[in-house]
Amino acid sequence: MYEREKAIIITNNDRVFEAYKDEMQVILKQTYEEVLIATRDMVYDRHILLTHPQASSLKPNQTPYRSVIVYPGSGEDAMKAILLIEKCLEVYRRWQEIAPSPASYPKKVEDDFKTIDLSIVQNVMPRIV
């Protein structure tokens, strides 16, 4: 149903970037919000979402890392994707208002967050076939 080479990962997690940059397109961003915005822009430009942009139940102010996978597409799925990514941006901003994400984390904690984010991508990859 899908071809791996056509899927695009948008991430701010360097470990996701390193893991997949040789086999597919990976767009590396600086921040969580930039990932969501880049995803939104892709979705408005003829892509659909393959993964939920709020994967993991870590609330958007509780993890600094975010990876989303998009795929070329249009039609009904594109409409759904637009509604979903806009909702996620809204929810992200709502949580930043509630309490902004910490400016930095201890190294070990940051690594844990990267591991969790990477594991979500790793778990999804076998589905993109």
Place this chain on the structure above:
Amino acid sequence: MAAYRIVHYLNQFFGGIGGEDKADYEPEVQEKVIGPGLALAQGLGDDYEIVATVICGDNYFGENLDEATDTIVEMVKRYHPDVFVAGPAFNAGRYGVACGTICKAVEERLGIPVVSGMYKENPGTDMFRQDVILVETGNSAATMRKAVPKFVNLIRKLAAGEEILGPAEEGYLERGIRVNYFADERGSERGIQMLLKKIAGEEFSTDLPMPKFDRVPPAEAIKDMSKATIAIVTSGGIVPLDNPDHIESSNATKFGWYPIEGMEKMSKDDYTTIHGGYDRQFVMEDPNLVIPLDVLRKKEKDGEIGKLYPYFASTTGTGTATNSAAKFGTDIGKKLVEDHVDAVILVST
């Protein structure tokens, strides 16, 4: 001397100044109890005194939002009230928005507890229910008598700094603030009981009402833009300088059609915005930011779009009741369909 001081806000009508013809009335203070204040004072008893009543015309307030708010807050401040009361506004839309705006400003700037009241469908309700305690009233002044005990109870509690209980207990419109409590049954049991009622077609009340969205399915995409007629419609309040249709700066009750035929761009010498809900300075300098005539004319010339419809429709979005907006939309849409417009650019602000 009374233990607690109250300042009361009324519009020109309830303040006894006059009807719609006096809606431009500028803010003033009268050091006496007026109109609905009499019923409140009577209910409150001797420990409470309405030391002043501020009166302002609804149109004046709507068209001079910032200035009127500043003036009225200053007036309230001089009397050092323990509680500030506005209205009730019942179903009067502009009055409701004014009551909400003033209450919010008084609470934020002066730190004085506030209470107002209105009908649940008043446009002011949705705008201010989260910020201001609004006593639920009927849709006309005839329901004042029923509202008085609720006002009295809330004013007393606010003056004494007592805890305000839930909307059902106190008779105010739910603010949409989610508060924890320990229920008699656990969630799973409450869920089962709710489900059984739902299946039996009996009445039940959900713990969390879903937000209501009036979703409209998107129209079919235009196949060939180079042949399409495009119209511009905005809720950004762009009007000719003299605002010939007297569109309100908030809670609009009407919209206007304005010609753009033969114009290359929107000029600040001819157009302005009367919108009361955003920082207008950039748009007043360059109205093309809201009516993008300059860009669209170029696209028209370049053949990217067929042609521009010779009028744009405009109203004010802020504080406008959704049913008013739906009516404007229906009227605007009807005319555009009659004139064979293919697509509309809706500019929000």
Place this chain on the structure above:
Amino acid sequence: MKLELGKIEIKDIRFGDKSCVDDHVLSINKEEVERLVLEDDKLIGCHLELAKPGEKTRITPVKDVIEPRVKVSGGEIFPGVIGKVSPQVGSGRTHALSGCCVVTVGRIVGFQEGVIDMSGPAADYCPFSKTLNVCVVIEPKEGLETHVYERAGRMAGLKVATYLGELARNIEPDTLEVYETKPILEQAQQYPDLPKIGYVHMLQSQGLLHDTYYYGVDAKQIVPTFMYPTEIMDGAIVSGNCVAPCDKVTSYHHLHNPVIEDLYRHHGKDLNFMGVILTNENVFLADKERHSDMVAKLCQWMGLDGVLITEEGYGNPDTDLMMNCKKVERAGTKVCLITDEFPGKDGKSASLADTCDEATALASCGQGNATLHFPAMDKVIGTTEYIESQIGGWAGCMNEDGSFEAELQIIIASTIANGYNKLAAKGY
């Protein structure tokens, strides 16, 4: 399928020379249990501590909570994870040590784990403030991969619970509860006049530290399926989830799923409990679409008049919750959702990350953003070193005397979204 669940009331716990249950008192040979845990070479440290209701004790970071149980008649507990998978799971007889729990404690990752206070204001919000807790404090080998260590922690708790559960095998239970669900056609006929009710149980399955196991199978890998409700009482589902303490469904909560318990209470009186549909909360959107379609089909196929749906987590799972709700309703089965809320500290924001028009009935499990003062305690089991970076805490929330402010989010299972608690939220 019929299960007899014998409950042995535990009134006290203590360390002793021999592990046994005698006159409602659980004695534990500390060294024996610690040795059992340290059989796993991923763990280099383990010590046991006891915590009882009313004590000025704080337990954190907590990974999982498990009730000790044993299969008395054939079959084994926690099938596919600790015990063998067998057809007897969910039938025959099971014994449980009621009122006591195994609590695994220790750093799993630098955030996420929660708090159990045995007294004080936070105790009102936590089910495990009222149980006698055997705390297994573990320490990993240096440099382990996070997922390897997560597994070691998960297994340690299950092993200790199984070890203690074994002590209940030959004890006469204080109460014997009987639960039975018949094959679908017979079940429908048993109470033909009562509404047929099912339960859609959404399992957390988003990835590392967000996993649940069904007979040892990672729930990400399953497609929606039918389960007899009694299977869950024998440990067919265990938690591998460490996310957001407040709405974490611990292994204890799987054994004691409140929707299943309460549906059985109503069974034959005002409803006919037909069984459980298991589904998951995947990240891949095509999985969500497929699985919500399948859930709706199963509801229709089972002829259900109504279902309760519960979720675990926030955000991504809210999308599954609403997709399930919408599709099940459209397929003709009435839905009531059970979930918790996150509307911000002032309670003014939207409670859920997703909504749908069909969600007309929802039972709230409270809002997790409300803040609470956690007083200093006399004893800490584990460490409070990470409070500020645990979910629900914030930089600067910890005071010098060991007290702190935090959101309810930090308390284990305080707003658990399956309706286990009485906490609820309403509109003000």
